[in-house]
Structure formats: C-alpha cells, structure tokens
Amino acid sequence: MKGLLFAFFTIFILSGLGAQEYRITKGGVTNSLAIPGAPGETYALYIPRDYSPEMNWPVIFTFDPQGRGAKSASLFRLAAENQQYIIAASNFNLQNRPVDSIVRKAAAMMDNVLRSFPVDPLLVYTAGMEEGAQVASALPLIYKKMAGVMAIGNSFVNANYLDKENPYMFIGIAGKKDYMVYEMEDYLRFYDDLDFPTDVYYFDGKQNEWPSAQVISNAVTGFTLEAIRKGKRPDDPEFIKKLFEDELAFSESLRRTRQYHAAFEKLDRMKVKYEDYGFEEVIEEKKKEIKRIKNYRSQKNKFRQAVAFEKEQQREYEYLLKTDIMTANFQNIGWWAYQIDELNKLKDKDEVAQSNMAHRLLGYLDFVSKREFDEIMRSQANIDIKIFISVLRTAINKEDPEAYFKIISLAALDGDEETALLYLEDLLKTGYNDLESLYNIEGALDLQFNPEYNAIIKRYLGESKFFNE
Known part of the structure; x- marks a missing residue:
C-alpha cells in the first residue's frame, strides 16, 4: 500500500467541564480541538510520526490572521518532523479584534496544550504572520519562560514589558515584496541592542503571505541550535550536520535559480548561525564560487540602488501625501494615479530588484494612505478633506470598497x-457585488431610491432593489 500510514492515539484533556477524549493523528493534522476557557474557539494540532509520551517535547504555537490553523500547522510540518516539535495552531480569526482578548484566548490554548502533552516548559515557542505575529510576540508577557518568537511580516514590541533577565530568541521573517521588510529589520536591531539572540530570513513573497515550509523549517533551526547551545537539547553532531546540509541545499537552490545575491546573503547569515560547529570553510568556499559568477556583482549593485531609491521615494511620498491632504489638492489625484500605474508596470518587469521594490512601494502607499484615511474619518476634518482622502484611496487602491462607500x-x-x-459605478466596475451593502450606505437613503442609482446597480449586478422593471 503506497502513501503514509498515519498512527492514531487517544488522549484525555482535562477542563473545568471534565475530561474530554480526543483521537490525535501522529504524522497528520488533527483539527478543531476545543480550547477550555475560550468557548467556541478551537485549534489544530500536529504531532510528529515519532512522537512518544516518554520524552518532553518542544512546542511551537502558531497564529494565522484568518484562523487557518490546519494550514499553518501544515506549513510547520517539515520542521516538526525533522527537528521534533509539536505544533499547535489557533483557529481563531485575529483581524479587527482587540489584541488583549486574542492574547487571553491564546494563553488559554497554550495552557491546554501544556497540561495535555509532555511539553518541555523551557522549550515553548510562538510564531505568527502579520496580526498573528503581533500576538506571538506579545505572549512572552504572559508566559515568562518563552524560549523564542518567530515573527513574519510584523511584530509587537514594548520595551517597558520585556524581561531583560530572561531573553528569548527573536526570529524575523520578511517577504522581499513586503514594505514591512525594513520595519522587521528595525525590530531585529531593537532585540540585538538588548542582547537577545536573533536571526533573520527573507522569502519571495509580499505582505499577508506565509513563507514556504522550507523557509519556515530553516528558520526553526535557529530555535533548535539556540536550545542546543544552552544545553536544553542534546548536542548531536550528526543532527546538527543534517540541519546545516538542509539549509545549505536551500542556498544552493537560490544559486541554481540565478538568485546569486540572495544565495550569497543566505550563506553570510549561515556563517554566523553555524559559527560554533566547524562549517566555516564549506561556507566560505560556496561564497567564493558565487563571487566568481559574472552576474553576482550586477545583482548586488542593482539591489543596493533599488533600496536607496526606495527609501528616498518613501520619504517623498509621505511628505507629498500630507501636503496634498492638508490642501485637499484634487488636481494632484492624477499624479498619484500615474505613480500607481508606473509602479504596477515596474513590478511586472523581469528585473528582480526593481520588481520587488515596486511591490514594496505599492504596499507602502496603500498602508500610509489607509492610515491617513482612518485618522481623517475619525477626526473633525471638513468634508473637502474627507472626500479628497477617499478619492485618493480609490486612486491608490482601486479594490478598497470602503473608500467608494465613503465618497458616496x-x-x-x-x-x-x-x-x-460616478463612484457607485466605479465601485461596481471593480467587480464588487454585495447588493445588500449598496442599500445600507450611511447618509445615502434618499439616493438609494433614485431610479438612476438603481439602474446602475442593475446594469452591473443584474438586479436592483427598486425600479427593477
């Protein structure tokens, strides 16, 4: 019989309501496990195939912004199998919910797993993406023995609450197309300044994206090696060599796909990471091989030029945006639309450094314009400024229905x-099709009984609420 045969075992989880029986899959994801103390909330669990209750296990608690626990647990499967981790992944949606309430539910999930499985209390880790990264990096405030945090695309940092006497490892992961890449580097510098152990990884992705299972597995080796250095896990030379070879193979895959600069940077970080284990000569030889490749220097220079231009462009965009908002300068809306069009053309180019830069600048403009939009809508700004920022939002992000609603x-x-x-039709041209919401726009009750308003809706959606003959 081909394929993986999963093993099953039964555990009893104690809660305030008594014992609950669960059938757990070894080598597979078990989903929808209830969280005592958090009614209606569940989590997914991944137990490695070689799991045994006879040993104490490291555990990684993961947080996906949309509550896709099974997906995030699967992404950590490779690391769990190769490096012996239990993975517990929350199923609660984190978006548009207060961080403090989420942290309480996350703490309840952690408590449930720690009580139910033979977990080493000194090898507890958290990981998350975007809002999930903020939750993951806030949990050391609750669990004081935290061994490490993996933050993907975002983080939560408050120096006033950090226990500098009990440093944990901080691993930052950033997408090369994500405008938050520089923020992530700032977080790393913050932890470096406090003498917390740190590591950083990059992947070919943008905001709101998980990295691949291979990138995650490579990053988890940072936790594993740090635990070995501190004597919390066995110092097994063969095991460490296997971790190194897997990471070296990833660097080689970058080189073979002609990502020479990325491969070189990866090797540079590996040199620091594995400095205690005698792999320096292997790494240096690989770096020399890349340096001899004709396109390496060209890629390196293009990367530096793109970063320098991008940072200057960010400063200029922020200044011009605030200036145009203060004066409600509608004449400059066309200029902003032109900037978006040019960046969209650039992001589709074959030149990787410039394409990634364009992705980041588009994300940055979306972020800063949304930030200004939210602040102005909460303020007592006059109607011209509110309409201006709404129109500007539609020029920068044509898919955001909130700005169209506000203009209407x-x-x-x-x-x-x-x-x-005009903006009702522009909204419908984007493919928006929620009929009910078009008749619940604040302040537009009279307009919704307008025959032309209904005719436009019927033209795009095939029906309208009124004048539907």
Whole structure:
C-alpha cells in the first residue's frame, strides 16, 4: 500500500467541564480541538510520526490572521518532523479584534496544550504572520519562560514589558515584496541592542503571505541550535550536520535559480548561525564560487540602488501625501494615479530588484494612505478633506470598497448626486457585488431610491432593489 500510514492515539484533556477524549493523528493534522476557557474557539494540532509520551517535547504555537490553523500547522510540518516539535495552531480569526482578548484566548490554548502533552516548559515557542505575529510576540508577557518568537511580516514590541533577565530568541521573517521588510529589520536591531539572540530570513513573497515550509523549517533551526547551545537539547553532531546540509541545499537552490545575491546573503547569515560547529570553510568556499559568477556583482549593485531609491521615494511620498491632504489638492489625484500605474508596470518587469521594490512601494502607499484615511474619518476634518482622502484611496487602491462607500456617503450628504453615482459605478466596475451593502450606505437613503442609482446597480449586478422593471 503506497502513501503514509498515519498512527492514531487517544488522549484525555482535562477542563473545568471534565475530561474530554480526543483521537490525535501522529504524522497528520488533527483539527478543531476545543480550547477550555475560550468557548467556541478551537485549534489544530500536529504531532510528529515519532512522537512518544516518554520524552518532553518542544512546542511551537502558531497564529494565522484568518484562523487557518490546519494550514499553518501544515506549513510547520517539515520542521516538526525533522527537528521534533509539536505544533499547535489557533483557529481563531485575529483581524479587527482587540489584541488583549486574542492574547487571553491564546494563553488559554497554550495552557491546554501544556497540561495535555509532555511539553518541555523551557522549550515553548510562538510564531505568527502579520496580526498573528503581533500576538506571538506579545505572549512572552504572559508566559515568562518563552524560549523564542518567530515573527513574519510584523511584530509587537514594548520595551517597558520585556524581561531583560530572561531573553528569548527573536526570529524575523520578511517577504522581499513586503514594505514591512525594513520595519522587521528595525525590530531585529531593537532585540540585538538588548542582547537577545536573533536571526533573520527573507522569502519571495509580499505582505499577508506565509513563507514556504522550507523557509519556515530553516528558520526553526535557529530555535533548535539556540536550545542546543544552552544545553536544553542534546548536542548531536550528526543532527546538527543534517540541519546545516538542509539549509545549505536551500542556498544552493537560490544559486541554481540565478538568485546569486540572495544565495550569497543566505550563506553570510549561515556563517554566523553555524559559527560554533566547524562549517566555516564549506561556507566560505560556496561564497567564493558565487563571487566568481559574472552576474553576482550586477545583482548586488542593482539591489543596493533599488533600496536607496526606495527609501528616498518613501520619504517623498509621505511628505507629498500630507501636503496634498492638508490642501485637499484634487488636481494632484492624477499624479498619484500615474505613480500607481508606473509602479504596477515596474513590478511586472523581469528585473528582480526593481520588481520587488515596486511591490514594496505599492504596499507602502496603500498602508500610509489607509492610515491617513482612518485618522481623517475619525477626526473633525471638513468634508473637502474627507472626500479628497477617499478619492485618493480609490486612486491608490482601486479594490478598497470602503473608500467608494465613503465618497458616496459624503457626496449624498453634500447633495452632489453626480459624484455619488460616478463612484457607485466605479465601485461596481471593480467587480464588487454585495447588493445588500449598496442599500445600507450611511447618509445615502434618499439616493438609494433614485431610479438612476438603481439602474446602475442593475446594469452591473443584474438586479436592483427598486425600479427593477
């Protein structure tokens, strides 16, 4: 019989309501396990195939912004099998919910796993992406023995609450297309300055994306090696060699796909990571091989030029954005739309450094314009400024329905029916199809009974609520 044969075992989990029986899959993801103390919330669990209750296990608690526990547990499967970790992944959605309530639920999940499995209390780790990374990096405030945090694309840092006497390892992972890449590097410098052990990884992705299972596994080796250095895991030379060879193979895959600069940078970081284990000569030889490749220096120079231009462009965008908002300069909306068009063209180019830079700048403009939009909508700013930032948002992010809704609302309140109808149609051109929401726009009640308003909706959605003959 081909394929993997999963092993099953039964555990009893104690809660305030009594014992609960679960059938756990070894070598597979067991989903929808209830969290005592957090009604309605569940988590997914991955137990390695060689799991035995006779030993105490390291555990990684993972947090996905959308509560996709089974997916995030699967991404950590390679690391779990090769490096012996239990993976517990939350199924609760983190978006638009207070961090403190999420942290309480995460703490309940951690407590449940620590009580139910033979976990080494000194080898407890957290990992998360975006909002999940903020939760993961806040949990050391609750669990004081935390051994490490893996933050992907974001983090939470408050120097006032860090226990500098009990440093944990901080691993930052950033997508090369993610505008947060520089923020992640700032977080790493922050922890470095406090003498916390750190490591950094990059992957070919943008914001709100998980890295591949291979990148995650390579990153988890940072936790594993740090535990070995501190005597919390066995110092097995063959095991360490296997970790090194797996990571070296990843560097080689970058070289073979002509990502010479990325491969060289990876080797540079590996040199520091494995400095205690006698692999320096192997790494130096690999670096020399890359240096001899004709396109390496060209890639390196293009990368540096792109980064320098990007940082200058970020500063200019932020200044011009604030200036245009203060003056509600509608004449410059076209200039912003042109910038977006040019960046979209650039991101589709074959030149990797410039393409990644364009992705990051687009993400950055989306972020800063949304930040300004939210602040202005909460403020007492006049209607012209509120309409301006809403129109600007539609130029920068054509897929954001919130800005279109706000323009329709403000225009209706101002008696500007023509503008409201224009942006209703622009919204529907993006493919938006939630009929009900189009009839619940704040301040636009009279407009919704307008025959032309309904005719536009029917033209795009095939039906409308009124005048539907």
